[in-house]
Amino acid sequence: MTVRVRFAPSPTGYLHVGGLRTAIFNFLFARHHGGVFILRIEDTDTERSTQAAVDQILDSLRWMNIAWDEGPYFQSQRMPLYRAHLDRLLESGHAYRCYCPAEELEKKRKAAESEKRQYKYDGTCRHLDPKADPAGRPFVIRFRMPEKYPDHFDDLVLGRIPIDEERLDDWILARSDGMPVYNFCVVVDDADMRISHVIRGNDHVANTPRQILLYQAFGYSAPQFAHIPLIHGPDGSKLSKRREAEYRKLGMSVSVQEYARMGYLPHALFNYMTRVGWSAGDQELFSLAEFIQKFDLDGVGKASGIMNPEKLKWVNAQYLKAEDDHALAQKLVPLLAEKGIGTTADDRLAKIAECLKPRSNTLVELAEKATIFFIAPTAYDEKAVRKFWNREARAWLEHLVEVLPELPLADEAAMEERFKGFAEKFSAGNMGKIAQPLRLALTGSTASPSIFTVMNILGKDECRARIRRAIEELGKLG
């Protein structure tokens, strides 16, 4: 049997990380088994579905490099298929028209609630003669619960799930406007698309019995179900778009595209998300090829996980360090442009990326640190000024400006040798005593890549200008 799986988001907003994880699990499962990964947009809720959301979801998936093999299919374009299936159920008696007004049903529901009773549809229209339909009156289509049904189903990750205790009534298949409802469309579509495995969040387990009954009513065999654990926010509850403000404070988000904005690499996000709820021994970092080779449902745990932005950051830092310097430069260009720095992804920018990547967790951080190579410091760290800019420092910086023309800036190893000589002369061999005042002059702070790398990237002219400016400032200190 060929594996066919699908990711079926509803386009009511951007792609959120929980959905992303479901997409990843399906994608990896398909690739691992040489199967087909299908994308289906569940837009039967015309009130809430938007084209903008569809675009955002597709963009996020593309950004994550999660490529689908079929689709996207849109449920809104498959009405004839649903109609035909509805008719089939109506004809076979597995469904019937219900004319109960929504308000009345709502009243009954409220009543049940106040009496602390479980609400169930009372079956008012269950035994109406289908031929005696009161023409013109609005109706919904309900499923006719069979007498007999399976007492459980087997979930690939959760195991045996009982359904005999399930609260099942004659639920609605199609709204009064004729639009079929989610629980109906999934089944028709999954059957029509010959889905072999339904891998989805375990917030869907309660829906599964109904869907299984529908398969049964149609005479279709049901796919295998795999309900993966949800990902929760730091407070332990389901990730919610409404909590976004709180998440932002913690350096996280529910929005996939937000991670792009925050400077995360798509594969880092991919790696992190996959590893919550799935593992293969002690390994933390996987290439896509490794994920495909190792991913399977038996590695999926049952317990839900909590999103940990700190670890995501670490994973991202790992991939940042491993990223090619020119590729990084490429990604940096637009971020620098936002800061008003116009540059191309040249060798110089690659060199900047190289020395900054072990010092950054995200692309945004990297771009931030990179500015110092384009814009001379306008202020100097006060504490550092007091500590490093003294009379000796001034003498040393003045000497440096003088000998600058003959220094081999491009040869960092040779520069280090020359500096050892300077250290002997100006600070009794203490490299720190000459490096720090210079670093302060060049960058305005006491933290930067190797001073030799900084000089190399800046070049002689820029170094001279910055050092002179520093000497000037130093002079004002008296």
Next chain:
RNA sequence: GGCCCCAUCGUCUAGCGGUUAGGACGCCGGCCUCUCACGCCGGUAAUAGGGGUUCGAGUCCCCUUGGGGUCACCA
């Protein structure tokens, strides 16, 4: 509240009857060092509780507790 699911360090997890309960993030030390990082070395920290089963339970069963999910003419 009914029903369902889950339960190993703060977090992600390994473990699939016999381990000094392992790894990772974080945190704390140390090393490296021109600063900051990276890296390396070390440390901190867990089997929710109670009953069983067994020669032997993190591993199997039951109960309690805790957490989560779900109860629409949403998906």
